[in-house]
Amino acid sequence: MTGRLKTPTGRYGGRTAEERQAERRRRFLDAALRLFGGTPGYRGTTVAALSQAAGLSTRQFYEEFRGLEDVLAALHLQVNDWAEEAVLDALASAEGLPLAERAAVLFRAYARGVTRDPRRIRITFVEIIGVSPHLEEQRLARRARWIDLIRAEADAAVARGDAAPRDYRLAATAFIGSVNGLLHDWSAGWVDATLDEVVDELVRLLLGMLRPEGWRPAAG
Incomplete structure (x- = not known):
């Protein structure tokens, strides 16, 4: 995957698209701190494992990042x-x-x-x-x-x-x-x-x- 998918706009659950995107990004980074900074480390982590740890999908991962x-x-x-x-x-x-x-x-x-x-x-x-x-x-x-x-x-x-x-x-x-x-x-x-x-x-x-x-x- 070479680029990010288009992020939806508008409000959902009382939050803007920008607020939801910031929350997803924070969850991915929190999960990365646990996995990269602990076990199994950056080189042992997959996109699927990181997404699971963040409680999000791989599709949502690629909406925020190009890769690990x-x-x-x-x-x-x-x-x-x-x-x-x-x-x-x-x-x-x-x-x-x-x-x-x-x-x-x-x-x-x-x-x-x-x-x-x-x-x-x-x-x-x-x-x-x-x-x-x-x-x-x-x-x-x-x-x-x-x-x-x-x-x-x-x-x-x-x-x-x-x-x-x-x-x-x-x-x-x-x-x-x-x-x-x-x-x-x-x-x-x-x-x-x-x-x-x-x-x-x-x-x-x-x-x-x-x-x-x-x-x-x-x-x-």
């Missing part, structure tokens, strides 16, 4: 959007805090957002890998957004005199890799630490990047 890869792409974006929203809300509440405290707020929000549900971690760090060039491009694009956020925080710290001035492009890229790797390993049970200890370690890594040995903030 489209579902995985939408779910990956949704999981990242949840984490990004949590971080931005936390940063807004941390305005004016010292650098170390602000960094702790940032990573605590991100860590709790992505580890709250182990299925989200699997979608973000496991199931998305190696599916197709399109999904790899999407994954790297979303990672670039996190890199840009770290760079913006670093540049703001430099402007306040709280961090050493330099180009943080490569450092932010390496740091995001460390963040994702550590959180994945922690969620898999390979790191013997609490989530707060993981966050504290990430804060130390960030401060070491922003404030290298020998550098001191300018006198106020």
